[in-house]
Amino acid sequence: MSHTLGIRQAQKQKTRQALLDAALGLLEEQSLSSLGLREVTRAVGVAPTAFYRHFRSTADLGVALVEEALGSLHPMIEDTVSAAGDSDERITRAVDLIARHVERYPAHVRFIARERHGGVQPVRDAIREQLARFAEEVKVALAEHPESEGWNDEDLLMLAGLYVDHMLMAASAFLEALEAPEAERERVARTASRQMRLISIGRHHWLG
Amino acid sequence: MSHTLGIRQAQKQKTRQALLDAALGLLEEQSLSSLGLREVTRAVGVAPTAFYRHFRSTADLGVALVEEALGSLHPMIEDTVSAAGDSDERITRAVDLIARHVERYPAHVRFIARERHGGVQPVRDAIREQLARFAEEVKVALAEHPESEGWNDEDLLMLAGLYVDHMLMAASAFLEALEAPEAERERVARTASRQMRLISIGRHHWLG
């Protein structure tokens, strides 16, 4: 199925990934719109001109980073929302998954939170598109819950959007508390869980 | 009461405001971390070195912009949350106020949304502090509603935080739809209202 890459292509992808990794690291302390291409190549240890073999511009690299950060997240979303158990169990599980994801990929999460409203339009667009896909997937998953009986499509999507937005707010809150003491991080988790639970309660009493 | 400023101080404040205005304009298409001080002074028409008479750095200017954008917003928050009427009326009024605010001060709103998670720490901190103040004020206002009977302080604050976050999400959504046709903007308003209503319903059924 998957064609084994030649030495040539393999090395190219390696450099490309090194550029992405270096950029992600540099972006922990600045925004994409201030990231210079020379800065990135310097961090990797290649000539500035090598950058052009992989990306047209830093904006282009940013779009690639969006794919890397969000593209592989769909399965996780899927089985978070469609998991078994009652609402409270699902919420606990979801918040826990978010927390673990932030711990494992803090730079990715920071990048998304930062560039969602950032200064580079193509990147904003790419993030918006991915989040819209998430919302759509969440909507489909929600529709299969028995609680969704009588809900129309528009309201399901508005609820899904609320969940996705809150997921990001929670991730961002975890990120800010990453270096904080355990007690603070647990407080963040408690708050996020309760907010999700309140939304969930609103969902159950939406009709009638 | 207010001491009339001398010609000298008045001119200084005028230049300072011009710098703030020019920066805010430039920040519509980039992030603060890529805003150069020369860029700002060039837009105003003063020498680059004049910048230092007013701000230590662009980060410092950013903090001043946070005050300008959020500092004067407290009264509006206050009377939105504590207004008379049942929940639905309050929600309609709040969403309408947000929409009007975004139309009147789009650059301010964009700046806050962008820099809340942006690349400049002092600015992030300033925004976080202001939003925490908002949440505290909303909490106090909520506590006076009859619906808040039996609520403890922690839960009131978590609800207030949810409202504040959603207020910002709504503002950001309005911002993205600013140039869109009326139909789209109305759709955004509908979604924001319904999401707030769902939260409000969750609030009413939170206990027991």
Place this chain on the structure above:
DNA sequence: CCATGCAGTTAACAACTGTTCTCTGTAATT
């Protein structure tokens, strides 16, 4: 009325940026 303070100017600096063109080595193709 004169001396001081200070907003804003001018000039210069070393360092940095994105981009172009030319070149090199080597993997891939024939």
Place this chain on the structure above:
DNA sequence: AATTACAGAGAACAGTTGTTAACTGCATGG
């Protein structure tokens, strides 16, 4: 084995950046 394709290097470009220093003119306070 000879040829081609192409990832990356190297050098040079015009333009930009933040910051320093010494200055000028004028409103202010004595």
